[in-house]
Amino acid sequence: MTRSRVSASLRYLMLLCVLVPPAAMADAIHYGPRPDRQIDESQVTYFVAVDGDDANDGRTREAAFATMQRAADVVEAGETVLVTEGVYQRGFHFAGVGRPDAWITFLAEPGVEIRGSDVWDHWQAVADADEPIYVADRPDLMGHWQSPEQSLQHRLEQVFVNGQLLRQVPESAMLKPTGTFYVDDEQEKIYVCLAGGHNPNEQRTEVSTRTWAINIGGPPNANNWQDPAWGEQYETAYVRIDGFRIRHLANFMRNAAIQIRGNVRHVIVENCDVQWVNIAGMSMNGANVYDEDAQTWHEFPTSHVVFRNNIASNNGWTGMGGSGSNHARFEYNILDNNNYKGMSPWTEGGPLKTGFGGSHIYIRHNIARNNDNHGLWIDYGATDCVIEHNFVYNSVAAAVLNEVTPAPRTIRHADGTSTRHEPSASEMRTKELAGTIIRHNVLVGTRTPGGTGIANSNAVAAEVYNNVIYGNSGAGISYGGSPTRPSTLGLSRNVAYSNILDRNFRPAVTRRDEEDETGRYFGNVIERNLYLRAQASPFQISGVDVDRDEWMEHHGDEQSIFADEDIFRDPE
Numbered sequence: 001m002t003r004s005r006v007s008a009s010l011r012y013l014m015l016l017c018v019l020v021p022p023a024a025m026a027d028a029i030h031y032g033p034r035p036d037r038q039i040d041e042s043q044v045t046y047f048v049a050v051d052g053d054d055a056n057d058g059r060t061r062e063a064a065f066a067t068m069q070r071a072a073d074v075v076e077a078g079e080t081v082l083v084t085e086g087v088y089q090r091g092f093h094f095a096g097v098g099r100p101d102a103w104i105t106f107l108a109e110p111g112v113e114i115r116g117s118d119v120w121d122h123w124q125a126v127a128d129a130d131e132p133i134y135v136a137d138r139p140d141l142m143g144h145w146q147s148p149e150q151s152l153q154h155r156l157e158q159v160f161v162n163g164q165l166l167r168q169v170p171e172s173a174m175l176k177p178t179g180t181f182y183v184d185d186e187q188e189k190i191y192v193c194l195a196g197g198h199n200p201n202e203q204r205t206e207v208s209t210r211t212w213a214i215n216i217g218g219p220p221n222a223n224n225w226q227d228p229a230w231g232e233q234y235e236t237a238y239v240r241i242d243g244f245r246i247r248h249l250a251n252f253m254r255n256a257a258i259q260i261r262g263n264v265r266h267v268i269v270e271n272c273d274v275q276w277v278n279i280a281g282m283s284m285n286g287a288n289v290y291d292e293d294a295q296t297w298h299e300f301p302t303s304h305v306v307f308r309n310n311i312a313s314n315n316g317w318t319g320m321g322g323s324g325s326n327h328a329r330f331e332y333n334i335l336d337n338n339n340y341k342g343m344s345p346w347t348e349g350g351p352l353k354t355g356f357g358g359s360h361i362y363i364r365h366n367i368a369r370n371n372d373n374h375g376l377w378i379d380y381g382a383t384d385c386v387i388e389h390n391f392v393y394n395s396v397a398a399a400v401l402n403e404v405t406p407a408p409r410t411i412r413h414a415d416g417t418s419t420r421h422e423p424s425a426s427e428m429r430t431k432e433l434a435g436t437i438i439r440h441n442v443l444v445g446t447r448t449p450g451g452t453g454i455a456n457s458n459a460v461a462a463e464v465y466n467n468v469i470y471g472n473s474g475a476g477i478s479y480g481g482s483p484t485r486p487s488t489l490g491l492s493r494n495v496a497y498s499n500i501l502d503r504n505f506r507p508a509v510t511r512r513d514e515e516d517e518t519g520r521y522f523g524n525v526i527e528r529n530l531y532l533r534a535q536a537s538p539f540q541i542s543g544v545d546v547d548r549d550e551w552m553e554h555h556g557d558e559q560s561i562f563a564d565e566d567i568f569r570d571p572e
Contacts, residue, residue, distance in 0.1 A: 029365075031334045032273035032311040033243045035110050044107075045079035046071045050086035068092035068106070077238070078102030085111035089118075091213035091246070093220055098238030100266075106214075108243035114213045114257075116249035116277065117160060117206035123192065123199070132197035133175055138183050138190040139209045142221065145252050148185050153317075153341045156250040157183050158208035158278055161194055165276060165340070208250035208278065213257045214241060217264035217302070218287070221255070228291035231263040231300035240268045249277040253348075256283035260322070263287075263300040273311040280348075281312030281338075286324025286358070290416045297412040301326050301358065308332050316341040317349045319371070323356030330354070332365045339372040345397040345450065349373035355382040355405065359434075363387045368395070375399040375443070381407035384434040390441045398455040399443035399472065402436045404481075404488050405459050420487050425519030428460075428492060435461030435494070446472040453504060454496075457481040458488040464496035469504060475540070476501035478509040479524050483516035490520025497525075502532035508551070509540040527557035533564050 045059075048071050052064035058071060061084065065071050071081040072092040077099050083106070091114045098104040123134035138146070141156045152168050159166040159181045166181045175182050175193040182191045190207070192200050212220035217236045246257045257274045260267055260283070267284075274281035286301035303326040311334045312319035319335040322328070335351030343349030350373030354361055361382055368375050368390065375392040376399070378385050383406045392399040408420040423431060436459065443453040453469035456462045458481030469476040477496050481488065491511060501507050508529075513521040531548075538545035541554055548562060 029309065029332050030271070031309055031332070033108065033110060033112070033245055033271055037110055037243065039082065039107070039109055041082070043080055044082040046075060046081045048081065048083045050084075050088060072106070075104055075106075077104060080105040080107055083108045083112050083244075085109055087113045087115050089115065089210065091215075091244075093215040094239065095217055095219075095234040095236045096239075097235060100238060103238045103240050105240045105242065106244075107240075108245070110243075112243065113245040113247060114249075115247050116210040116213065116251075117158070117208045117247070120205050120207045121201045123201050123205070125199075126191070131175055131177055131193050132199075133191050133193050134200050135189050135191050136207075138185075138188050139207055139250070141209070141211055141250050142252060146183070146185060153343060154253060155183070156208070156211065156252055156278055157181070157190065158248060158250055158276075159190070159192055160206040160248060160276070161192075161198075161200065161203050163204070166192065166194075206248060208248050211250050211252065212255065212259070213246045213249055213251075214244065214259065216241070216258075216260045216267055218261035220259070221252075228289050228294070228298055231287060231289060231298055234262055236262075236264045236267070238266045240270070241272065242268075243271045245273045246281075247274075247276050251277055251279045253279060254283070254285070256280035256318075256321075258282040260284040260302055260305055261287065262302070264305070265303040267302075267304075268306045268308070269310065270306070270308045271310065275311065275314045278316045278341075280318040280321060281315045282307055282310065282320045283318070284322035284325050284328065288324070288412070290412075292416065295414045295416075297416075303327050305329075306331070310334070312351075313337050314340065317343050318353055319351040319368075321348075321353040323354065323358070325354070325358045325361065327360045328354070328358065329362045329364070330366060331362065333367075335366060335368040335371065337370050337372075343373060345373055350377060350395070351375060351392075353377040353379060355379035355385075355403075357381045357410075359383045359385070361385040364389050366390045369393045372396045374401045375446075377401040378403065378405055378436055380404045381410075382436070385436045387436065387438045388440050391444075392441065393444045395446050395451060396448055397446065397450050398452045398474070399446055399469075400438055400441065400454045401452075401457065402438065402455065402459050402462050403457045404485075405436050405462070406433050406489065408487055408489060422487070423489070425490075428489060428520055429522070433461045433489070433493075435459060435463065438462065438464045439466050442468045442470075443472065444468075444470045446474060449474055449505065452476070452478045452509070453501070454478070455480065456491075456494050458485055458491055459494055460489045460492050462494045464494070465498045467499045469499060469501045471502070472504045474504070475506040475509040476504035477507075477526055479511055479526070480509065481511075483518070483521065490516055490518070491524060492520060493523040495525045495527075497528040499529045500532065501529060504537065506537050507531050507539055510542075510554070512542045515542055525555050525557075527555045528559045529561075531560060531562045
């Protein structure tokens, strides 16, 4: 790369930072429900209202249904359900097939909210307690998740006081007047101790009592993968979900407030706002079901699902995600402050985690800030994916993690078992694989030594270019993973070029090919980049610090540019 090409790349990326900073992006693009939405009611087929009646025909505002589920049970291809302003206790489950020219639409007018909590004003003071503690019967949610064996991170209970989430503690002795609550599973009681010692009956105290809101395809809270007929029975296509606000849902592991699951294709979720739910905001999941009678696997990947212009923030584990999906798009979403339950960086938490099979996943034009985990994460087995034009700020761990993509092919056997075809080193050198493209992102300020700007872990054929990677507590770019990690293809043919790296703890990290005795490490290059203020921070190869000359020699790189002056300027 010549200096003129570096300058052109620099000018382009500086324009990206200056002309489209996060605040400007938020102003230019609408996120969440649109308060100024104009609705053509002549296009509405059914109405839902909080003061409606399911015995009505639903055809007008005056004859609206009372529940979204009643409308979901009767709506057909080409029809629209309008949910009118109000707070609803229940959402809906829908499975049905529209057409490319006749989508089924669920539309919320401004002011619609599905709320998973209820106001509780029946607390009793605990006599002779050292602290101002109050007690009530615990909410009856799902028994499996309400037992002493469950960690706090997996439990379902939530308590909000004046809109603020209380902190759950594992022992009654930890109840303190700082805003805490405790659940006694044996006595089936819930205890609260409010900040300042306040009486919860005199505050707006809300307890989450419902576990699901919107399910498209497979039914809510069901063990779907054990029923071979499930995928065909709940086939769904050409459905649009638009404008819903969801709060305080007590959902559980791998179940989202807006959940798309199974034999589902062509679904759009847009202009929705999901916050303060227990686990995940929005998700899509395919299913692989084994039919014991026929000794056959049934594969039901979701496909052509779009999440756009949504807010998925302040959720217990994850803002958005899913697994086993093809041709998916996550675009123009706000994903802030997720993982308040503190899931570790190698589990399910963060703004967006997807993969686990699937292909052609596009993560683009999203803003992800202050999330307590990795940022944008494509995990295990996904192929032909793109992460582009995103802004990620202040993640605990890597801003972008591209992990085990692609992976060995899964072979499903007639007896219900599965194995993986792990190609030899010679086969890998001739095998054409489509990895992840990571380009045009701005990745800033990760918080921990593991907080790499862009991390490729046991990845193959990733292409990383035209990113601005600034001020991260780990490396700017890293190639890593373990040579002994099972069910991976190693680390090969990854390239990173034309990136701007500035003030990262280390400019870049890589591995030597000889680390993997099986020969699956080869062809990994980080070259032709612009490194700013990289004098004091060494590069690293296989865990050993090296200077820039050794780094350049390792990659055969003669065209990277080092500049120690500060070239960034405030656009004001």
